[in-house]
Amino acid sequence: MCATCGCGSDGKTTYFLVDKDLSHIRDHNHSHPHSHDHPHDQGHTHPQPNEKKIIDVEMDVLYQNNLLAERNRGYFDAKNILALNLVSSPGSGKTSLLEKTLTDLKAELCFAVIEGDQQTNNDADRIFATGTKVTQINTGKGCHLDAHMILHATRGLKPADNSVLFIENVGNLVCPAMFDLGEKERVVIISVTEGDDKPLKYPDMFHSSTLCIINKIDLLPYVPFDIEKVKANAKKVNHKLEIIEVSCTTGEGLPIWYQWLKSKVLQPEPAI
């Protein structure tokens, strides 16, 4: 996992909440290079009648990621942070939606943002301009964020208790679907300049999301996009999916999105 997470270039991220985190750092440093430390025997051993043995494993391939995701989830729960994973194809308006949301709700909610892109800090700069705490993850060649990256990014970002943490995933409707980051809700964004059959073409993402935001509805008169069809297609893939239509340009529909967002923020429990 480390090979793609860019954590080496993000050395400023430190984390010192509890002791077990330090052990994670040690594990982390020691466990990765090991595959290169055992070249002995390989290839050159004579075909001795080695004893062969079957080992029952029964382990999920994404177990490591899922374990870290649950760890992130526990951290978010303990601090009453609402973590949302925003996924979409590139150019559907994730960052614009965030800019609008952060600006409009600044007085009511506390926010933090993790930006995921292959290259550049452009998105983080846009978020920073709204006055919000933000960490940019550059995945290099990576096509998705994973739980390990979020763990590192959160260490540097230190989102406040009772805040909303937006994680803007790498623009990609395929790979990020498989990787749980520890989020509370997954929000898939599609814009009307895309095809209305997108939910059918990329069903994994729509199946694993809880909310679908249809963006750029101000452009509907100019594009051959059947909004009822896209909604029907999305519901075919995931009958539990909620759908909200918005335009970040005109502001239409944004109050419904804000209402949804506020409904997900839990009031902090009083200290006993």
Next chain:
Amino acid sequence: MHELSVVMGIIKIAEDYAIAAGAHSVDEVELDIGTLSGIDMDSMDFAWKQAKKGTMLNDSVKKINSITAKAKCLDCNAEFPIKNYYDACPVCGEHLINIICGKELKVRSLLVS
């Protein structure tokens, strides 16, 4: 190309178990892969060949148990195999279905020496 991350995950699990068992190579990896797991087999084969080089899985073969996805209709309770998330219930035509299996992606067993 998330298949590369998946293959790296498989190699890590296999090596951890093999080392713990005192083995020096992994000869076979048995995988359970559901038809709705989101894995493209061609990409997986490509990633597999590249990623296992120089690891304990260098000469390893993979055996894949493909698990056909099944769903249950929430309207009429029928159980049926599905190919896509958007498939309708073949009995009542509804799309209110829950996936029962087919999302598996796990290492079932290893043959080591």
